[in-house]
Amino acid sequence: MEIRHFLLGLCAFCLFHRRASAESTCNLKAKFNLSGYKDVEKKKVVIGGMFPIHKRIASNDGNTLRLPVSSDCEGFNFRTFRWTQAMLFAINEINKREDLLPNTDLGYVIYDSCFTISKAVEGTLTYLTGQDEAVPNYRCGDGPPLAALVGAGGSDLSIATARILGLYHFPQVSYSSTCSALESKFQFPTFLRTIPNDKHQSTAIAKMVLHFGWTWVGTIAADDDYGKYGIKDFKEQVEEAGVCISFSETLSPEDIQRIVQTVVEATAKIIVVFSSDVDLSPLITELLRQNVTNRTWIATEAWVTSLWAKGCTLTDSLLGGTLGFAVKRASIPGFQRYLLDMDPYTDPLTEEFWETVCLGLPDGLCTGCESVAKLNNTYFDVSQLRITYSVYKAVYAVAHALHNLEHCKEGQGPFNGKDCADITDFEPWQVSLPHTDEEIYFDKGDVEGFYEIINWQFSSNGEISYVIVGHYNGSAAPEDRMNILNDSIVWNSEPPRSVCSENCQPGTRKGIRQGEPVCCFDCIPCADGEISNTSNARECILCGVDDWSNDAHDACVPKIIEFLAFGEPLGITFLFIALLFLFKVVFIMNVGTPLVKANDALLSFSLLFSLVVTFLCSIFFLGQPQNWSCMTSQVALALGFAFCLSSIMSGYTLLPHCVCYEMPLSTHLNIFSFLYTQGIACGVWLIMLPPHSIKNTSAKNIKIILECDEGSVVFICCIFSYDILLALLAFIFAFIARKLEDNFSEGKCITFGMLVFFIVWISFVPAYLSTRGKFMVAVQIFAILASSFGLLTCIFLPKCYILLVKPECNTEEMMRPHAKTRDGTATGTSASLATAATEVNATISSMHSRRGRYLCTKNLTFKHSSLVHTEQDKF
Missing domain, CATH: 3.40.50.2300 (Response regulator)
Structure with missing residues (x-):
């Protein structure tokens, strides 16, 4: 005021x-x-x-001497x-x-x-x-x-x-x-x-860009409020939706050449222009002069039906396929x-108008x-x-x-x-202008945002025509605002694809390039155990504990269930058990012979039975682990080896000088006490912290390993340490007794068998620790079978050899060369003893040269050598 x-x-x-x-x-x-x-x-x-x-x-001439006009x-x-x-x-x-x-x-x-x-x-x-x-x-x-x-x-x-x-x-x-x-x-x-309002148009252009999946666009704006505000609103909307701006140029006469060079070098095939036809015309003229093609232009209402477009022909391929937004068209009667x-x-x-029209005629005259x-x-x-x-x-x-x-x-x-x-x-x-009728309604000074989507197409005469291919209504519901008839659009050459980087397929994720827009990225394959099931995933999804990624890394699939199934190991076990039963049959058939009676048949059968137990326990390691199978396999193995080793230690090494047809009661009590101690320890283990089946998902990525958990490391170490102690004692006793002169003490055989036992189990430790899954179980079964088979062959194979191949050695005389008469004198004379010694020595030399006959020869040599020395002493 x-x-x-x-x-x-x-x-x-x-x-x-x-x-x-x-x-x-x-x-x-x-x-x-x-x-x-x-x-x-x-x-x-x-x-x-x-x-x-x-x-x-x-x-003007800029003369400051005259009155300015x-x-x-x-x-x-x-x-x-x-x-x-x-x-x-x-x-x-x-x-x-x-x-x-x-x-x-x-x-x-x-x-x-x-x-x-x-x-x-x-x-x-x-x-x-x-x-x-x-x-x-x-x-x-x-x-x-x-x-x-x-x-x-x-x-x-x-x-x-x-x-x-x-x-x-x-x-x-x-x-x-x-x-x-x-x-x-x-x-x-x-x-x-x-x-x-241009806010509607900016939103409409942004929706069009998203509709066609263009994520890499260039922008050109007039150097005025129309261009600056329009491009600003457009950028804010598309960048929020993940679209990137390849380049952004402002139109000015002195920058036309530089803008043309930018358009030529840019990889973006979509260019959005907020400008009037007057400002844009010099740029388009230069682009046409340099024959720039393979671009799709997005026009605003200010130039989408511009005058110079009508003069473009089929040869001007720069502008073909242009899409733009135009305000509502109407007729004025x-x-x-x-x-x-x-x-x-x-x-x-009006006179100037006609002058300009006439200048456009061929002869320039009207x-x-x-x-x-x-x-x-x-x-x-x-x-x-x-x-x-x-x-x-x-x-x-x-x-x-x-x-x-x-x-x-x-x-x-x-x-x-x-x-x-x-x-x-x-x-x-x-003058109250806000007015409502069927034609116009001012809402705070603006009207509704309704546009027709125009496509520049070449008509039959080779000129560009404006074809309506859709509509945009800013006042409609968001999902109904844009309607584009894709099939009605005629592109310059082919439907344009404007992206900085191609879409990342399922199984990969986006890896942003440092210093570049977010639309420029590398597709990085998902790591093992991770997937992406959508295109352009920003992160890979970690599969569940029981699942793993497939080869394409686009879906999680159940992991492979792994355990040592019944198969070849079981056949090998049965082969060894059959061999055991063969040995048993041989011993049963020769149960009354001196060789079988020499070390107590009951003890031999007990040892064979313990080996059968160790062989059979390997079966419980096969198949899908269950709680009962985990407990049975570990306890049977511990008791089987305790039984076997206590029998070897007590029966074959405690009385090395005697050919005992019947073992003393104390020997059987020792075996029972060793086995009883191990049984008590196993019982406590089963009651307190028993072995049980588990699903191991960490050992192997693509597999779930079904295995047995020992329950308590302390218990299993104590129990098998007891077996190791028995094995050491048996080895020590056998090693001491290996050179004692007796009839059928098998000290050397037992020593060798225990060496095989230790070699197998010492080799087992690194092999077991270096494997995973079912192969750990296979290594364990192999160690059980190999150690048991080593004891079996070293102890019983020489006896079976004598029983089956050298029955002449299986005599009481051979077993009891120290036998005496009733009056206490030795049987035979010195000469006959000497002769016998000579024959025996000859027999020893002959038998040493033959494989597999060392047991009978060795024992005879020990006994008769003693006899010869005794008789020579008498002389």
């Missing part, structure tokens, strides 16, 4: 000063050089308009000139209507903004104040009231004008300014538009006839008889009335607001307690 009071005072001062001095004036020193249309005579209300009829301002405009734009005609057509149509503003004729003041901010500001100030008043930005003169401004073209132009108009709450309705910054009612309180009937001599702008309908010119093309229709709606929005103002009923008005304003004398803020 203070600024307003200041301007009112300043205006009053000017008026007073004009009257006080006839020589001095309050006029501006120079006028703005503005072109356009004006009709305010005898009009009740005036509507302003601003259109970028020219593309740029003409350069406003620059001219150059580069006539047929498309925007059609927009200007749409406003004139709408005003003429409204003035002829009886149902809309029947008592009011609308005037208009239309200026050319020349697509520059400075010209837009000049036009705004002139529209507000005229060119005759001294105070810019405030109107002191008389005339019809100003209602609203329709314009001013691009977003940056509207931002500049809206800041001025908003100071006085002067309504502004834009037809093409889509920048999202203009939605701020704090900065632009009176700005409205009949075109959707009678508008085409209005354009065709335009008088070429009514005003300077006769005046040409049919303008046949001219290939964007101005006459009414097939794509989009922005043009937006201009038409903007004029009608202002007309409806004025109609409501004119027909306001006293006591029902919106001002000062339901007062009404006078249409011949009102303030701009009293």
